[in-house]
Amino acid sequence: MTDRPGHRRAPARARDGGHRRPAPLAPDSLAMSLSLAGQLVAAVVEGKALTEQLAHSRRRHTAPDINWGAVQDLTYGTLRDYGRGDAVLGQFLQKPLPAALHGVLLVAFHRLEQRHDQAHTIVDQAVSAAASLAPGLKGVVNGVLRNILRRFDALVTRLDATPETRLRHPDWWIRRLRASYPDDWEAILAAGNQHPPMALRVNRRRLTPEAGLARLAEAGIAARLLDNGALCLERACPVDQIPGFFTGDFSVQDAGAQWAARWLAPRDGERILDACAAPGGKTAHLLELADVDLTALELDPARATRIEENLERLGLSARIEVADCADLERWWDGRPFDRILADVPCSASGVVRRHPDIKWLRRNTDIPRFAAQQASLLDALWRTLAPGGTMLYVTCSVFDEENRSQIARFCARHADAIRMAIDNQIERIVLPGADHDGFYYALLQKHR
Ligand SMILES: C[S@@+](CC[C@H](N)C(=O)[O-])C[C@H]1O[C@@H](n2cnc3c(N)ncnc32)[C@H](O)[C@@H]1O
Numbered sequence: 001m002t003d004r005p006g007h008r009r010a011p012a013r014a015r016d017g018g019h020r021r022p023a024p025l026a027p028d029s030l031a032m033s034l035s036l037a038g039q040l041v042a043a044v045v046e047g048k049a050l051t052e053q054l055a056h057s058r059r060r061h062t063a064p065d066i067n068w069g070a071v072q073d074l075t076y077g078t079l080r081d082y083g084r085g086d087a088v089l090g091q092f093l094q095k096p097l098p099a100a101l102h103g104v105l106l107v108a109f110h111r112l113e114q115r116h117d118q119a120h121t122i123v124d125q126a127v128s129a130a131a132s133l134a135p136g137l138k139g140v141v142n143g144v145l146r147n148i149l150r151r152f153d154a155l156v157t158r159l160d161a162t163p164e165t166r167l168r169h170p171d172w173w174i175r176r177l178r179a180s181y182p183d184d185w186e187a188i189l190a191a192g193n194q195h196p197p198m199a200l201r202v203n204r205r206r207l208t209p210e211a212g213l214a215r216l217a218e219a220g221i222a223a224r225l226l227d228n229g230a231l232c233l234e235r236a237c238p239v240d241q242i243p244g245f246f247t248g249d250f251s252v253q254d255a256g257a258q259w260a261a262r263w264l265a266p267r268d269g270e271r272i273l274d275a276c277a278a279p280g281g282k283t284a285h286l287l288e289l290a291d292v293d294l295t296a297l298e299l300d301p302a303r304a305t306r307i308e309e310n311l312e313r314l315g316l317s318a319r320i321e322v323a324d325c326a327d328l329e330r331w332w333d334g335r336p337f338d339r340i341l342a343d344v345p346c347s348a349s350g351v352v353r354r355h356p357d358i359k360w361l362r363r364n365t366d367i368p369r370f371a372a373q374q375a376s377l378l379d380a381l382w383r384t385l386a387p388g389g390t391m392l393y394v395t396c397s398v399f400d401e402e403n404r405s406q407i408a409r410f411c412a413r414h415a416d417a418i419r420m421a422i423d424n425q426i427e428r429i430v431l432p433g434a435d436h437d438g439f440y441y442a443l444l445q446k447h448r
Contacts, residue, residue, distance in 0.1 A: 022132045027063035030070070030121065034111070035129035036061060037074035038104030044079060046099060050357035078110040079356035080193050082168045084159050085109040091155075092144045101137055104129045108145060113156065119149055168193050172364035173349070180400040184431060188398055191432035192352040192359075198236035199255040199436065201281075202229065203314060204288050206249050219243045224435075228262060230255035232435050248314040253281045254351070256436030257396075260341060261285035263422050263441055264392040266292045270338040273297070274318075275325040275381050280307030282343055282394075287316040294318040295337075297325045326380035336386035344374045346395040346402050350430075350438025371401045378410050382417070387448045390420060395440045403429070403440035416447040 025032040036057060043053040054075070058068065078085065085106035097105070108126035112119055123145045130141035148155065159165040167174055167189045177185040200223070202212035209229040216223050219241065222234040232255055239245045239252060260282045266272055268291045274283045277296035287294060296318045298304040304322045311317060323331040347370050352358050378393065385391055393410075395402050404427065411417045420443040422428050432438035 022135055025128060025132045027065040028067055029128070030125040031128035031132070033067055033070040033074055034104055034107050034122075034126050035100075035132055036066070036071045037078065037107045038102075038129060038133075039100045040071070040075045040103070041078050041106050042099035042103030044357045044360050045103070047361060049361070050075070050079065050355065074107050074111060076356055077114065078107045079360060080168060080353065081106075081110050081113070082164075082170065082356070082359045084113070084165045084168065087159060087162070087165050088148060088155050089144070092147050097137065097140065098134055100133050101130055101141060104133065105141060105144060109148065112145075112148070112152070116152070119152075123149065169352075169359055170362075170364075173359070173362075176364075176367070176399055176401075180398075180404075181431075187433075188431055188438065191434075191438070192349075194353055194434075196351075196353045196437065197255070197435055198233045199226075199253060199258070200231045200233065200242065200250045201253040201258055201285060201288075202231065203249050203251070204229075206244075212250065215243050215249070226255050226435055228255065228258050230258040230436075246313065251281065251284060251310070251314065253285070254437045256350075256430045256432075256439045257281060258285065259428065259430065259439070259441060260343065260392060260394055261289055263428070263443060264339050264341050264390070266290040266339060268292065271295075271335065273337040273340045273381070273384060274343070275340060275377070276343050276345060277320070278303030278307050280310040282341055283307055283318055284310050284314050284316055286341065287311070287318060288314070296320045297323050297331060299324050326377050328380055328383065332384055336389065337384055338386055338389045340381055340385055340389070340391040341394065342378060342381055342391055343394040344377050346370050346374065346397040347399055348396055350396040350398045350432055350440075353432070354437070367399055367401050370397075371406055374402060374406055375409065378406075379413070382414060382446070385446045387416075387446050389446050391444045391446075393440075393442045393444065396437060397440060398429075398431070398438045403427075403442075407442040407444075410444070418445045418447060419443070420445050 025035060040053050040057060044050050088109055089105055104126055108122055111122050126145055127138050127142045131138040163174055164171050169189050177188055181188060202209045209225050209231065212231055213223055213225050221237060223231040226232055242250050244250060266286050266289055270292050272286060272292045272294045274294060274296045277283045278298040278300060283296045296307050298307060301322045304320055307320050321331050347362055347367055348355060348358055393407060397403060419426055422441055422443050428441040430436060430439040
């Protein structure tokens with residue numbers, strides 16, 4: 001297999017199968033869902049980010065009956081299956097297909113693995129989806145899928161015998177995890193292939209986690225209270241069903257991310273910097289825990305508006321600045337901070353199940369680039385920390401180069417950096433699991 005799956009795709013024009021008029025699809029049909037999901041998967045395989053493509057697709061396809069839940073499930077599921085569909089299609093496609101058709105085949109294969117009891121419906125609907133995209137090629141799609149069906153069990157057995165397709169992650173990713181976590185690497189990969197849990201943060205200014213749990217139970221929402229006060233829902237639900245969400249009693253935030261504000265431990269009256277703040281989940285959490293003078297920095301202006309929206313819903317306030325946190329000349333008034341939250345940009349390999357496009361978009365060579373960027377942000381931020389002040393370094397990565405080795409290199413560069421224990425441990429590697437995503441935390445104090 002090539003470095004990136006999808007090697008048997010061709011530009012949309014390559015084989016459009018002539019000029020037959022495309023057959024329209026019923027908006028609420030499985031064929032429509034397969035077609036839209038196939039186009040989204042094709043866009044990601046071509047290097048586009050899923051969130052933007054999904055928003056773009058929703059703006060373009062406005063029929064009210066489209067089952068966007070199904071489209072999303074099929075798209076995310078297919079992308080989580082990294083490499084499986086391509087490994088199979090590679091055996092059946094003699095020539096590349098237009099990208100969207102290739103996408104439909106990938107989605108159809110994913111669905112066949114999930115719901116083999118519906119195999120014939122899936123094939124029929126995928127052929128209709130193909131006919132709507134490229135009428136002249138529906139025979140090819142039909143032939144490929146029926147061939148796959150004929151040899152299905154043998155194909156799946158073969159997929160499960162190869163690490164990349166069994167574990168549904170790129171080879172380089174598997175190698176990195178295996179080297180850093182000899183005992184846990186398979187569990188980390190397995191967690192990355194699951195549906196993410198939904199967790200809520202209780203606004204401690206309004207209610208206790210126990211009271212929050214009771215409020216949810218009254219609304220018929222089953223949840224568990226985790227040891228950091230996060231509420232993990234048994235089943236994800238839309239925010240408009242969460243009582244008091246719009247008035248700021250709850251926020252949606254992964255339970256692993258809810259350690260950040262606790263471990264930075266803000267105290268009333270302190271000057272705090274949240275250096276990479278959007279969309280503002282951790283900013284808000286810090287403000288819920290103490291009355292602090294908080295500066296929230298964010299490089300991306302569009303994302304910075306989300307901090308504002310979040311704080312407004314929660315009735316909280318901070319100084320929000322759009323700036324590169326490393327460009328001190330531009331934003332820093334020279335007054336040091338008591339505490340800094342450095343939730344730096346990273347590979348996001350710990351949250352891959354929420355963003356399965358990451359597996360397709362990232363390259364092994366991106367990781368040292370992220371590490372270099374993180375190092376320069378850390379070095380700049382360290383200058384703004386008061387002697388005796390603390391900085392919490394956070395990533396949502398599971399790669400050592402961005403985590404443990406990053407902090408080891410930082411401490412080697414800064415003789416005034418003291419490693420502080422977090423709950424009696426020198427660092428916290430929060431591995432992704434059933435209740436939360438994957439994070440890394442290290443706490444550093446500046447020598448007085
Ligand atoms: C991991 S996210 C932060 C999540 C946020 N702390 C929260 O809990 O909601 C990293 C953020 O840093 C921003 N960012 C990246 N480079 C930056 C820089 N040089 N200065 C400030 N913000 C930056 C990104 O746009 C992104 O919004």
